[in-house]
Amino acid sequence: MNNRYLQAVCLALGLSVSMLSFGPGVERANAVARVVRPVTPWQVIHPFMQPLTDYGSGHRGVDVAARSGKAIFAPFSGRISWVGWVGTRRTISLTSFSGLVFEAEPACSKLGRGDDVIGGKPFARVCGSVGYTSHCAPTLCAHLGIRNSAGYFSIEALLGDLSPSRLGPNG
Numbered sequence: 001m002n003n004r005y006l007q008a009v010c011l012a013l014g015l016s017v018s019m020l021s022f023g024p025g026v027e028r029a030n031a032v033a034r035v036v037r038p039v040t041p042w043q044v045i046h047p048f049m050q051p052l053t054d055y056g057s058g059h060r061g062v063d064v065a066a067r068s069g070k071a072i073f074a075p076f077s078g079r080i081s082w083v084g085w086v087g088t089r090r091t092i093s094l095t096s097f098s099g100l101v102f103e104a105e106p107a108c109s110k111l112g113r114g115d116d117v118i119g120g121k122p123f124a125r126v127c128g129s130v131g132y133t134s135h136c137a138p139t140l141c142a143h144l145g146i147r148n149s150a151g152y153f154s155i156e157a158l159l160g161d162l163s164p165s166r167l168g169p170n171g
Contacts, residue, residue, distance in 0.1 A: 035075045035158040036120045038104065038144055039064045045136050048154035060152040061103070061145030063135045071122040072104050072142065075155065080115045080123075083107075088132050092124045102155070103145040106132055 043065040051058030074094055081101065082093035092107040094117055108127035117123045126142050134140045146155040156162050 034119060035155075036073055037159060038073050038075050038102070038155075039066050039070060039126075039142050040073075041065075044156075045141050048152075048156065050153070054151070060147075061143050062155060063141045063143050065136075066126045066140060066142040068126055068128050068140055070126040070142070072107055072124040072126060074117045074119050074121055074123045075102050075146075075158070076100065077119040078102075078117055080109070080111050080113050080117060083109055083111065083113055083124075088129070090127055090129060090132075094123065099148055101147050103147075105143045106134075106140075107142070 044062050045065055046059055046063040048062050049059040051060070072092075076094075076096045078094045078096040078100075080092065081095040082091065082103075084091065086105070089105045090108050091103060091105040092109050092111075093104075094102045096102075104124060106127050106129065107124040109124035111117065111123055126140065128134065128140050135143045144155055145152060146158070147153065154162065
């Protein structure tokens with residue numbers, strides 16, 4: 001596990017925990033403290049793989065089994081920061097009030113940039129399109145990424161799905 005990945009996870013968890021102490025902003029902090037699964041059932045096909053460098057090969061998200069039309073739930077409350085096409089891919093990005101950015105593809109939504117979203121509520125749906133090649137071809141899946149100012153990290157860190165690191169018997 002590289003240092004950049006650890007920084008991203010620590011920053012994300014630190015933001016969500018440290019914001020809980022602020023009185024009036026508790027509802028915004030809870031938007032990050034209570035992360036929900038964006039797609040159910042949760043069956044990871046391809047896990048997150050941190051690249052060794054910013055421009056190195058890796059997999060900056062998780063691919064989860066999904067069919068076209070399947071609801072994508074907002075993992076936290078926030079605001080739509082992007083919805084549209086990236087090449088042949090329909091994508092959507094949701095930015096939390098603490099700065100986390102959740103990205104999903106292929107995703108269609110009736111919501112637009114600037115719309116507020118409540119965590120746990122459906123805000124998009126999985127939608128393959130003509131010319132779209134799935135990360136999981138020949139089947140369709142949802143590619144879900146999350147990042148903060150330090151970079152991409154696994155959404156599974158926020159969901160509590162990653163096993164804790166343990167030192168071996170020699171150190």
